[in-house]
Structures are given as C-alpha cells and as structure tokens.
Amino acid sequence: MDAIILQILNGLDKGSAYALIALGLTLIFGTLGVVNFAHGALFMIGAFCAVTLQRILNISFETIDPTRTDFLGNPMKVKTTYVETWFGPEVGASIIDWAVPLAILFSIPIMIGIGFIMERGLIKHFYKRPHADQILVTFGLAIVLQEVIKFFYGANPIPTGAPDVFKGSFDFGMLLGFEANAIIYPYWRLVYFAFAAVIIGAVFSFLQFTTFGMVVRAGMADRETVGLLGINIDKRFTIMFGIAAAVAGLAGVMYAPINSPNYHMGMDFLVLSFVVVVVGGMGSLPGAVLAGFLLGILESFASMNEIKSIIPGIDQIIIYLVAIIILLTRPRGLMGRKGVMED
C-alpha cells in the first residue's frame, strides 16, 4: 500500500513536468498551428535562467589569503560575493540560497521576450508552410539554442539547489498512520507539484474567464471566422506564444533543483512531451494535462520491482506502449478534435 502511494506521488510529480511542457506545446500548436520542436529548448533555457541567476548572485571579488594555498601551491584566492558584502553575510547568503525561487521572477520577462522574438522573427513566417518545414526549422533552432548554452555553460550538469528550507522530505506515513519513513517525499517535489497545479490552473482560468482568453479559444476553434470579426488574432497569438514560452520556462526553473540542468535536457524531454501531447489529442489543453499525469503515473508504476519482475524491461517502454494502445483505441488521442493534424 505504502509503495503504491509513493508511486502515485512520483507519478504526480513526473506528470507535473510532462503536463507543463505539453501544455505549452499544445498552446502553441492550438493557437498558431505550429509544431514547435524548439519547445524542449525553452524548458532548458528556463532551467538555465535559474543557473544564470545563481551565477549572477554569486559574482564575487577575490582577495588573497596568504595562509592557504591552491592546487599549484600559490597563495589561495578567496572569493566573496558582492551580494554578501552589500546585504551583510546573513541576508546575502539567504538571497543566494533563494536563487531558484527568485529566478521565477527573473525568468518570466526573459522567457516572454524570447517567445516574442521567436514568434515575430521566425515562426510567423512558417504559419502557411507545411508542418515538415516547421519541424525542420524549429529543430534547427533547438540545436542552435542548446549549442549556445553548451558554449557558455559547458556540457556537464550544473548543480542548482533549492533553498535550505525545502531540503529534506516530508513524512506522509505518519500522517496516514503508517510507520515512520514508510512514505516520505521531498519537500521540493511537493512544491513542484503545487506549482504546476497553480500554473495549469492559471492558464485555464486565463483562457476561460478573460475576454482575451475567449478570443484565443475562439481562434483556436476557427481562426478564419474570428479574423473576419475584425479582431487582430495575430497579435494575441504572439502574446500566447510568449505565455507558452513562459510556461515552459517556469517548468524549467522549478525543475532545476530536482535534477541538475544540462544543455541537452530539452532534447531529453522533447520526444516525451510530443508523445504526451499526441496521446492527449492534438490541440486539446485538458487532454495534454490529463495525458501528462496519466503517463507520469504509469511510468512510475512500471518502475516498481514487482511489475518489472513480471515483465522485464517494462519501465523502458511503458510510455511508448501506452501511447500505441491509446492511439489504436482512440484514434485522436484522449481528447483530440477531428481533422487536426490528421493529414
């Protein structure tokens, strides 16, 4: 029982990341009709926003400590950060400690800006081009973005810790009457799940309850008609692209403490997030979220020893297997509309 609860928690957590990426991907696809292979790269850039802020906060000046020596035997240079000198050691240290949450604020304008530039500078010219061209150009962009990151940050993962408050884990077992340590779960992963829920809720209510959202939804359903009403859909769609980029970026920022960011993390998620989107049904936002959580949970269950001992290697293929089964039983994924991306 406790093992099952644990895997459900894991599934929700994995599902949060899948759902957030798939949500942004679907927003872009649904509004602009563009298949964006660079979406994983946006997620990666988000994570590197956290890395960058951490680096900025850690900018420091060097003083020479003659009592110690470095690896070559020269006097050691000791670094002190400017933040610590400006705000005092304690406040300074806690600002650095909170780099990741602070990066949320830092990343939103950056991601929206990147989204705007991408849409206006590149994607806009590809609305009327075949999907294959869109895939090629955004894939090219994804490679360029990740190579640029690699050039500046290297190929190795960069540790980006959560604030100390969120280190350690929460004991659910005690809460539910199990033994101590039966069900423990890291605080930061719980934060991630809550954060994802908030973002997903915010996107949905934005689309549901604002006039802007209504127009966009109408545009997703029938772009031409809305255009005929004299509403400038293009501008709104640009904004939507910015929002989608921000969603991907935020997913990345918050993911940084879970796994150290590296330059190819976007590609690692890309294929998976496409599977999630398609399983959810092209163009369906609730479908993307549902599929994200569904696949996350199934993946977690498949990695249980009990299940692996029955079907060896099931955890390697579960996502693809489920995708095949769903697509064969439900032609347009869980909640896809007819005629979207079927030719």
Next chain:
Amino acid sequence: MSNSNLTRRGLMKTSALAGAGLALPTIFTASSASAFTNEPTGGTVTLGFNVPQSGPYADEGADELRAYQLAVEHLNGGGDGGMMNTFSSKVLQGGGILGKKVEFVTGDTQTKSDAARASAKSMIEKDGAIMITGGSSSGVAVAVQGLCQEAGVIFMAGLTHSNDTTGKDKKANGFRHFFNAYMSAAALAPVLQKLYGSERKAYHLTADYTWGWTQEESIAAATEAMGWETVNKVRTPLAATDFSSYIAPVLNSGADVLVLNHYGGNMVNSLTNAVQFGLREKQVNGKNFEIVVPLYSRLMARGAGENVKGIHGSTNWHWSLQDDASKAFVKSFGEKYGFPPSQAAHTVYCQTLLYADAVMRAGSFNPCAVVEALEGFEFDGLGNGKTLYRADDHQCFKDVLVVRGKENPTSEFDLLEVVEVTPAAQVTYPADHPMFAGGALGNCNPGA
C-alpha cells in the same frame, strides 16, 4: 600550437581488382611497400584522438583533449616535460617519437559506437593515424578497439571501466590503463567494511547496460564476500532522467546501503534524487543509511554539487595525490589551463606517453612490435605507483584510490578527498577470473 594538417594518406590492403579499368597516365601505387597500416614515412607521425565532443560527456572529452595536447607538446620537447621527467622509462627525450614529430587529428565519438567508429575510420583511412586513443564510455571503447584490431592499428583506451574491455571483448591491439569495475569493488569493499561494518544490507540501482551490469556484479560479489547481504538489484533505463520512482521504494526495502551503479548524467541525477529523498538522514536497522557511488569522477561530482559530501567511491587518480609524478602532471596541466586535470585527462596523458615509450623501446611503429613492448611492461612514475601492463589481457594493474566527497571544499575543483590508496596487489585478479572470461586477445594485427 601548430599541429595536425594531416596529409599523408593511409593505406589498407591493396587489391589489383578494384579500379583496374581506370587507367590514367601517371599512375604509381604506393601499395604493398609498407609493412603495416599507416607506416609513417615522412618526418611526422600522426595520432588520432577520438573523444566525445558533443553529447553528455563533452566536457570529459574536452579535458581529455587538453591532456592529449599537453602530452604531444611534451613529446615534441615543449613545455616542462610533465610526467616524462618522473616516468621510470627514460627513452622519451622530447624529440618526438623515433625522431618523428608528433602530430594529431581529433574527432567526435558522440558517445555512440557507430559515430566513434566512423570517426576512427576517417582517422585511419584519411589522415593516416597510426594509433587511436580516447573515449569516455565502455561501449565506445569496445567498439573502437574492435575496429583498430581489424584495421591493424594500436588502440589505447581512454576512460572505460567495464570489465569487458579487457575481459570478454579484449583485443591484441588494445590496451587499457584505466581501472575496471572489479578493481573498484576490490578496493572499495574493505573500506566499506571498516566504515560501515560487515552486517549491511545493500540495494543496487544499476544502469541497464553492459557496464552497469559488470559493476553491479563486481560490487555485489565483493561486498557479499565480506558478509553484506544484497537485498535487491534494480535496473534503471539509460534514458531515465528522474530516478524518484526507483529511489522511493529503497527505504522500505529493509536495505541500509544504496549502491548507485551509475555514471555520468545518470549518476548525477540518481545521487541528487537519493539525497533529495533524505535517505542520508535516515536510520534503518539501527544504522545510518549510507550511499555508495563505486565509480567517481570529479567532473561528474561537480554536477551533483553538495550531494556528494561524505559519499564514498573509487577513482583511478586524483589531482590531490602528493607523489612526484602526480605533482608534476598537475603543475604542467594547471599552468597551461588554469585548473587541475581530471582522472580522464590523467589516464589519456599516460596512455599517450606509454604508447610513445613503447614505440621507442621497440624501435618501430609496427603494431606488433608495440604490443610486444607493452605486454608485461612494468613502470613507475605515472602517478599510480608501480604499474604492470599485464600481457594476458592488456590491463594495467596499479593502485586504486578510494575517495570521499569532501565536507568543506575550498574550491570548485576540491570536491573529493582520498581516503585510502589501495595497493595494486589487492586489486589484482587472475587473468582467467570468471568475470573476465569468454574472450581472447587473438594475435596482434599489423594490417597491410
């Protein structure tokens, strides 16, 4: 820096059949004149440095390349000579190899056996490389080693830790300086016993491919021999990025030690996840829960950040070693690049020197002569104490380091501290050890 521009052309065997119909005026064939593949004829000799330059191990590859450049500089008489001064064999004098200036070509393995072989082939066929070296994973090492055997050039493996490289996939033309999974286990086990006692229950998480399996097998065997119980061995997909679903059940399994048979990105993530789950603060069976990472790499430890603190593992070499050879290497590397070298850098530097030395002692570039010179070669002064290149399997036997993540690092490079230097005798195994069975060296192949 004026190396490479490789121009001479290598030959594989020549067949009179091919191209026979194409008669052009000025033909002469430089065919069977050479006695072996890519025999250097001019004033230079070309080495092929085949390292990952893209993909997850690109930084390790970059560090290997730095070390190679340093080695070439030293071989050609530049710089301060580095470990050439401490090396027990004194035939290398900085005048190139057999009087020929050393040049090199580089290539990208992409950490894929296919791409690595393509890259190595282009070095052999196009650039006339006489020796291929490098790599940062066992799959690539085994694949390229096989190629070099067939093509008739020498392969000096880079970072490869799987037992198979000098076990079932060993080749006459291939040599490994790096240590292997068995040696990691043999070095670690006594230290673990001393630290954690002999009544422990271990839970293995293992990357689901050949290297992971050989390491799991080695560690499990070594720890079981000293009384530990292996509770479970769980395979994790190579592509996994989030290990939470594999880590979550560990605490309830009754195990009190977690062994992470992961390397690279897998290791960084699984260790980070394990620490996130608070495993290290827990008590199981009345003992503190411990995590072990059998194969440590400083470059990768950096990716895991503070999570490595206090975690034990083994490594081939570390820059903080205080013997003369290590100090000399760290000094010349550090002065050139501004930071200390990694174990990957160290091993490839040694391999380059060892190859050059073998050629000098053999007096020939002929691979078979080089093989003969390296087989059973005993040396010292390359940073791991007295070392033997065993003739039976072309594996180096030398001291192995057991290290621990440092609690208070003074710099971003100062992440590990050496806990114990396990002497070579303790990690030596018979050549017919079952974990290494199933392959044969075969005969050396000079190609041509």
Next chain:
Amino acid sequence: MLGLNKKDLSLLLIVAFLALCAPFILNPFPSDSSLAQFNAGYPDLMQRFVIFGIFAIGFNILFGLTGYLSFGHAAFLGVGSYSAVWMFKLLSMNVVPAIVLSVIVAGLFSVVIGFVSLRRSGIYFSILTLAFAQMSFNLAYSVLTPITNGETGLQLTLDDPRILGASRTESGGIPVTNFFGLDMRDTYEMVVGPWAFQFNNGYYLCAILMLISFYLAIRIFRSPFGMMLRAIKSNNTRMTYTGLNARPYTLAAFVISGMYAGLAGGLLASMDPLAGAERMQWTASGEVVLMTILGGAGTLIGPVLGAGFIKYFENIFSKINDGVLHTWFGFMPDGLEDLVVTLVHPFVGKGWHLTLGLVFMLVVIFLPGGLVEGGQRIGRLFRRKKSGDEAKKSTQSTPAE
C-alpha cells in the same frame, strides 16, 4: 531506355557518373594542401554517403510520395544491421546472404509496424512509428542484450561458429567481409602528383546498389503505383471515393521504404561489421527526415543530396580543431589570426552541431524546396543570364533607341 524517359535517364546517368567517379570528385584538394581537410574521398565516408543515400531514397518513397511522415525508420535500419551481423557470425562472411537477410527482416518488421501504424494518419501516425522505434531501441539497449549485445553493439568475435567459413583467419584474426572473395575492405590507391585517390571495393558495391535503388525509385515514381501514392497525398477523400483502398498502397510504400532502410542497414554492417543500438534511436530516425527535407522531399535526387550534406558535416566539420584553423589562417598577422580563429572556433570541431543547426534553419527559411530548389534557382539564374545575353545581343543588333 530502361523504361525511363529522356530526362530521367539523363538524371540517372549523371548520378551514375558522380557515384562512380566519387573518389576523384570528393578529393579535389591535393593531400598536402591545407584544404585537404575538406576532402571527403576516403572509403568510410564515401560508403556512408551512398548508404545513407539509399536510406533517404527509400524514406522519400514513403514521405515524399504519400506524405506519411515516419519518425521511426531507423528501427528498420537497425534490424537490418543486426540481421547482417548475425549472418556474418553464423553463416559466412559473404555479404550477399547478409544483405538479402537484412532486407527480408526489415521488410517483415515494416509489415508489422506499418500495418498497425497506418491505421492512423498525420501526426498520430508519426507518433506511432516513433513509439515503435523507441521501444526497439530501448529494448535493444537493455533487455535484448543477448541478441543485440546492448550498449557495445553486436560485433564479430574470434569464436563465432560461421558454418560456411572459418571462425578465424590463419593469422588468428577475424575474417573480413567479402563479395565472393572480393574483400570489402580492400582499397586500390592511385597517386597522381600530390593527389591520392582511393578506390574501395566496398564503396563500389554500395554505389552499384545505390544506383539500382535509385533506378527502382525512379521507376516507382513514374509508375501508376507512384501516381496512386501521390494521389493519396493530394486528396485521400477522392482516392477512396474513386474506389481505391489507400491502406494497401500506403502499406506497400511503407514496406518498400522499410526494405530500403534494411538494405542500408545491411550495407552498413557489411562495410563495418558492427551493429549498435543507437542506429535505432529517434535521433537517427530524425536524421533521415532531415536529410529528405533538407535535400527536397518528393524530388528524386534531393534525399541523396541531403544525406551527403549531413554526413559531410558530421564527419568533416567535427574534425576541424584549433590546430587546423591555425594552419588555415596562418598567413594572417598574429593578432588577426587569433581573432579569426576565436571567431570560427565555436562553429567547427565540437561546435559542428551549431553549424548544422544554423544551416537547417537557413535552408528551410530561404529554400523551401530544399537543396534541389537551390540548384534549380542557380540553374534558372544561369538560364536567365544566357537568355539575357541573347536578348542583349538582339537589342544590340538593332539600333539603340
């Protein structure tokens, strides 16, 4: 001739000429010049050009004609390679049975995967094929290691049984793949002044098979079957209401392209007897998609150009290191030389991916029809110039206005 019209025949002849003279054409720079780094005329790369050309030609029969975008074609390449290596291990080092088996096995695989995946269209089809290929890759890397040798890749060993042939040669090595006694690895080198041209048996076998594949592809493109496939891409509704069942047509195209992939896989293994699981990864499937689109989907020659282009980048650009750069720009004054090297450095060697990404973007943005369109534009430019010249002549002959 050969059942081709004049235009197609001349295209085939041009391709045949280029393929047979590749050792000359790809080696334009004397081997002691600093530009020799750009020479691609060595056996391994030439083999890769034509083998991946075959792969892309086959992929184009599916994607270019029917519009079905498969994201899992690398799986067929992979199983082709594995079957060929197993054939070398068990039967004989002759490449013919290996290649035949790899085509058959890839064909069977594609029947199964195609039958299931073609129940859906559009992106749903793409994801189904991707899922099958990723499953094959993941399993080949781990659980199926007894068959695939996992991470290391399937290689020949000294104790392979090899029923028709020796396990090891007299000198104790692993025998070499051959075509009825003609060793695939053998290379004849012709030295002309500072040039050295390499003629490799394996390359010519691949090139001939590529020409046959190319010829068959032309025939398919021009056949009623090809027309039906184009009709499916153009308007599937009309297709069915004309009394035609699209499914067998698409399945046939899928299987044909799967067999092409199998042939490519078998050839890869015949040239270099190793089969790695990475050959089946989604990035490998993506690569053939990129080759086809980059060259020009739906055109005959486009995929071959695209394949050559990407393989050239992968093998040539990745080998340019700072040392090479310094020899190139050595003629410049020192400060300028360093500056130029610093500027070029990020785009070559370990940065070859960056250049490739940029090239993808530039080609798609400016040449929507791929490299073929680029060629057509240049051709048109010449023609216009010519006709411009003629027009000028004619105006010159008449008195100026």
Next chain:
Amino acid sequence: MGILEVKNVNKRFGGLQALGDVNLSVAENSVHAIIGPNGAGKSTLLNVLIGKLIPDTGSVMFNGQSVLGRKPFEINQMGISRVFQTPEIFGDLTVLENMMIPIFAKRDGVFRMHAFENSENEKEIVEQAEHMLESLNMADARHDHSASMSRGNKRRLEIGMCLAQSPRLLLLDEPTAGMARADTNNTIDLLKQIKDERDITIAIIEHDMHVVFSLAERITVLAQGTPLVEDTPENIKGHPKVREAYLGEHA
C-alpha cells in the same frame, strides 16, 4: 423497384432526430433531386447513402445489395460515384493524371501493385483519359496542375472523373454551390448532356431551384428529416405543402 431503395431509415444524433422514417426510391436512368430547407437532413441522408453514416434503423439497397457498413471504396466499386460540394480532385496532379486514376481504379480494382510499369506507357489508359478530357473540352489543359484551374473547370473535371468509371448512379451534392452563373449554366449543360448520352441514374441534392428544375425528372422534398412529398417538378412547383415549407421562403 428503383435502383436505389431507401427504406425506413432513422438516424438520431443525441436528442436530434436527423432522419425520421425516410423512404425513397430512385428509378433507374432517371434524374432524381432531393431538396429541402437548411437542416432538413439532406447531408445526413447523403452520408447514409455513401456509407459514411450508418442509420439507426432501416436499409439502403443499391441494385439489390445493401450499402450499409461498406467502406466508401467498396460502395464506389458497386457502381456509385460521388461529386462533392467543393470539388474534390487531386490538386497536386496534372489534369491527365487526375483522369487516369479513376480509369485505373475501374480496370484494376481497389489495389494493384503496378510499381514498375511506366504510367505513360499504359497506352490504353492514357487514350481513354484523353478521350474523356476531349469530351469535356479540357484536352488542351491536360498537362496543367489541376489545382490551378477555375472552380467551374474543377467541377467539370470531377464529374468527368466520376463518369470515367461508367457508374450506374451518380450522386451530386450541391454541384453548383458557390459558382458564378456562367459556370452554373455550363455545369447544367454538362449534366444534361450526360443524361442524354448515357444510361445513368443521377441523384442530386441541391439548393439552387434553377438547377433542380432544369434537370430533375422527380423531386423529393425533405423537411425536418422526413420526406414531405415526392413528385414531378411540375407538380412540386404548385404543391401547397412545399410552398409552405420551403419555397415560401423564396416566394
């Protein structure tokens, strides 16, 4: 007994009765029009006839065989051809190729693997297609891309493609929708010509009364999913019920 017999067909979509007790008999070699106001169920009926929708009850027989549950290509092979509201042709192919495909389909059936014959060498097929194009006055455009033609010509081509298979029943779904007057008249003339020259049954669903009364021999009026009356055009014109339900809007 007509060539097409629809009996007691009912179809509901959720709470909406799209078709209620439809009975219809189309006599062989006649031109039968089905008219009705918007939402009368014309399109639903058409979709039932071509097998796209399966009715909840009832039967649809063509030439004595049921069409229900068959795939569109099977229904086509039975001898029913369909013309769509917006012309469905192979836009990427040339006009000649467009015409060749139905002829191939007629000759070879649903599938044939003729991968290594040159389509241009299939003389018999090419001749038939060119002959057909000549009779449509489109021979000059044979190497043009069909997507670049005018809507009227596309419609002409589409009808020609259907006729190339010599169907027994030709179903037309608002064949002149969205056309200019001149194109509409051309289409009417073409259909009249077909009616005169061939043994063919034509069923036509149409909005445009001009077209209906120029062509039809019998007319069925649908309203709210049920046939209101069925009669000759003359009688329909003066029928009070029809005036009330349908023509009233236009009067």
